[in-house]
Amino acid sequence: MDTKEIILDVKKLNTSFISDKKEVKIVKDVSFQLKRGTALAVVGESGCGKSVTMNSIMRFTGQNARVKAESIQYNALRDGKIQEYHMEKFKSNNCAEMRALRGPDMSMVFQDPMSSLNPVYKVGDQVAEGLIQHTGMSKKDARAKVLDMFKKLGIPDPESRIDCYPHQFSGGMKQRVVIAIAMICNPELIICDEPTTALDVTIQAQIMELLKGLQVNEGKSIILITHNMGLVAEMADEVCVMYMGRVVEFGTLEDIFDHPSHPYTKALLRSVPVLGLADGQKLETIPGITPNPAELKGGCEFAGRCPLCEERCKAKDIPTYEVSAGHRVRCLQYDSFKEVD
Numbered sequence: 001m002d003t004k005e006i007i008l009d010v011k012k013l014n015t016s017f018i019s020d021k022k023e024v025k026i027v028k029d030v031s032f033q034l035k036r037g038t039a040l041a042v043v044g045e046s047g048c049g050k051s052v053t054m055n056s057i058m059r060f061t062g063q064n065a066r067v068k069a070e071s072i073q074y075n076a077l078r079d080g081k082i083q084e085y086h087m088e089k090f091k092s093n094n095c096a097e098m099r100a101l102r103g104p105d106m107s108m109v110f111q112d113p114m115s116s117l118n119p120v121y122k123v124g125d126q127v128a129e130g131l132i133q134h135t136g137m138s139k140k141d142a143r144a145k146v147l148d149m150f151k152k153l154g155i156p157d158p159e160s161r162i163d164c165y166p167h168q169f170s171g172g173m174k175q176r177v178v179i180a181i182a183m184i185c186n187p188e189l190i191i192c193d194e195p196t197t198a199l200d201v202t203i204q205a206q207i208m209e210l211l212k213g214l215q216v217n218e219g220k221s222i223i224l225i226t227h228n229m230g231l232v233a234e235m236a237d238e239v240c241v242m243y244m245g246r247v248v249e250f251g252t253l254e255d256i257f258d259h260p261s262h263p264y265t266k267a268l269l270r271s272v273p274v275l276g277l278a279d280g281q282k283l284e285t286i287p288g289i290t291p292n293p294a295e296l297k298g299g300c301e302f303a304g305r306c307p308l309c310e311e312r313c314k315a316k317d318i319p320t321y322e323v324s325a326g327h328r329v330r331c332l333q334y335d336s337f338k339e340v341d
């Protein structure tokens with residue numbers, strides 16, 4: 001691995017939750033790499049494990065989670081030098097190393113701005129808090145930095161808005177504040193978990209433009225969780241398609257949009273309007289429903305909904321095949337191609 005080129009390398013991440021003494025596997029052998037300065041979109045229907053995957057990496061999982069990985073390597077680039085972090089070896093979610101990484105190196109923007117903002121504190125103070133914690137900066141200097149960040153993120157009239165409370169902000173402005181919190185320590189990696197789902201289309205476009213700008217102009221690396229394939233087409237360099245806790249397909253934007261290979265990816269693309277629908281054209285839905293993770297029996301998770309399902313698909317664990325350089329598909333249709341990890 002070229003540690004300068006790859007900022008995050010995840011190998012065989014597995015997360016399960018224990019409830020009523022039963023362990024349910026939610027994320028299964030998820031592997032992917034994020035290239036520095038690029039945007040990776042993680043897509044898949046609701047409930048397929050996108051958030052759990054990213055929360056596992058960021059160590060935001062709760063008490064009932066069991067997270068295991070062969071490796072989760074974060075390659076920080078500092079003054080031209082690489083510092084490697086083997087996050088799978090961290091002792092706890094809140095260990096000193098993880099606390100040090102969160103904020104200055106990697107941070108997360110959540111779907112619902114209200115769950116990330118505290119209603120009783122002024123927004124400016126909430127953004128300044130991380131900065132003061134990580135740098136020991138004075139309140140006055142931190143306030144100046146927050147003002148700069150508000151300006152950069154297009155929050156109008158920042159001098160007076162900085163002393164407002166969250167309820168005085170619209171949804172789009174609150175989401176900007178949440179992005180400000182994520183950005184204030186200048187992290188290189190930003191993980192955005194459906195950051196615009198709660199917002200209307202115009203605001204959604206503004207927020208996306210802002211994130212794209214951070215990537216293109218400042219070289220940030222971005223992971224964007226979304227189920228909006230239109231956003232994927234605009235934002236992503238690479239795409240990771242997940243189904244029932246597995247990566248079923250991974251490739252460049254072109255691989256996924258022009259040569260979708262997994263039956264699930266094909267169904268997903270048919271079920272969302274990418275460039276708007278022609279008159280009279282019907283939007284297909286993916287037939288069947290996602291199974292209950294606790295009731296899966298092995299074999300391909302998509303077998304029950306797949307139009308091409310064969311007996312052998314239900315019988316064994318499905319390997320991943322490389323159908324072209326970097327384009328990986330977890331489907332037996334491609335068993336004449338090279339098997340990869």
Ligand SMILES: Nc1ncnc2c1ncn2[C@@H]1O[C@H](COP(=O)(O)OP(=O)(O)O)[C@@H](O)[C@H]1O
Binds near residue numbers: 019047050051053
């Ligand atoms: N803390 C938890 N305890 C038990 N199950 C959970 C927990 N968090 C998520 N899950 C389950 O994990 C699965 C994947 O959830 P999630 O990652 O949130 O999906 P999404 O792809 O929509 O982000 C769901 O079936 C969900 O019910």
Ligand SMILES: [Mg+2]
Binds near residue numbers: 050193
């Ligand atoms: Mg989610």
